[in-house]
Amino acid sequence: MNPLSDVTQLPDDFDGKVRLFPLPGLVLFPHAMQPLHIFEPRYVEMLRESLATDHLITMATLTDPTVMPVASPPVISQTVCIGRVISHTELDGDRHNVLLIGTRRATIRREIESTRSFRIAQVDLIDDFYLPAATAKRGDLKKRLLTAFGQIIPPSAGSQKSLHDLMAGPMGVGPITDIIAYTLPFEPEDKLTLLAMSDVDARAEHLIRLIQRGDVQLESVSVSEQEFDLQESFTESSRNQFPPPFSVN
Structure with a gap:
């Protein structure tokens, strides 16, 4: 494990x-x-x-x-x-x-x-469900997902290195899909749709379609610029920060 x-x-x-x-x-x-x-x-x-x-x-x-x-x-x-x-x-x-x-x-x-x-x-x-018949195509699915993600993240050296490490690393489609879905500022309804999907391959394909829809534009911010502020966490400007800000509750 x-x-x-x-x-x-x-x-x-x-x-x-x-x-x-x-x-x-x-x-x-x-x-x-x-x-x-x-x-x-x-x-x-x-x-x-x-x-x-x-x-x-x-x-x-x-x-x-x-x-x-x-x-x-x-x-x-x-x-x-x-x-x-x-x-x-x-x-x-x-x-x-x-x-x-x-x-x-x-x-x-x-x-x-x-x-x-x-x-x-x-x-x-x-439970996550992996269709056995899709096993051979899962590597290509991971590549397509990370390529789509790479086209919208800030072009900083750190972001691109992290993307390269994910592409070459052992992390599977399921965890990568979940982390990207969490990170990107989609509407809650879109995220809840992804969260409810048990079929991992279908979830990744749906996420690719959401990314390619073109609604997401990210602004790069440093960790030091993030603030513990509930109202700021849900304003339109902060929803598009990458990585996302902290939440206060």
Whole structure:
């Protein structure tokens, strides 16, 4: 088992019950890493429970963040991504910096009533499916995907070297598709479509079509220019930064 597989494995006793962390505009994918800044009391409670048990937090996408229901919780996407906390730093004022890596796709079967301040759900895992008949063509699919990606990323030496390393390296089509889908600033609906697809080859082909649609224009920014600001994270300008900025929650 390689290190990437190690960090994206679910615990052996995983029973399908997850803690939900709904956010507007954010769709996490397996193998992708999402920095979070957590300070809202209910999500601090969620984080503390996670750190004391399985280190899992499941990211869900608010389907309409402009609508705030009075009598019921906000509506979220039924396709979610289970994440694992791989880094945590507690700051002053009960604020927390967290690094989350996506582990598995899942579909919400039902939400569970709970006395906790955050939402709990029972989920069904979505397993990746590799069509045996497509095995011989998968190398070409990986090349076409990375070539399409290379045509829209900033032409910096670092970006191009990373692309070359991916092209020559052993990482498969599945993880590469997920990381690119997470990185690029597509609309949440497009990302959720990709997240829900279990057929890895079909997912990669769909991502290529989205890239070639021509909607994405990326601006290169350094890590030092990224800020912990929720509003900035979802403005039109910051959605087109590469790599994407941190999210504050």
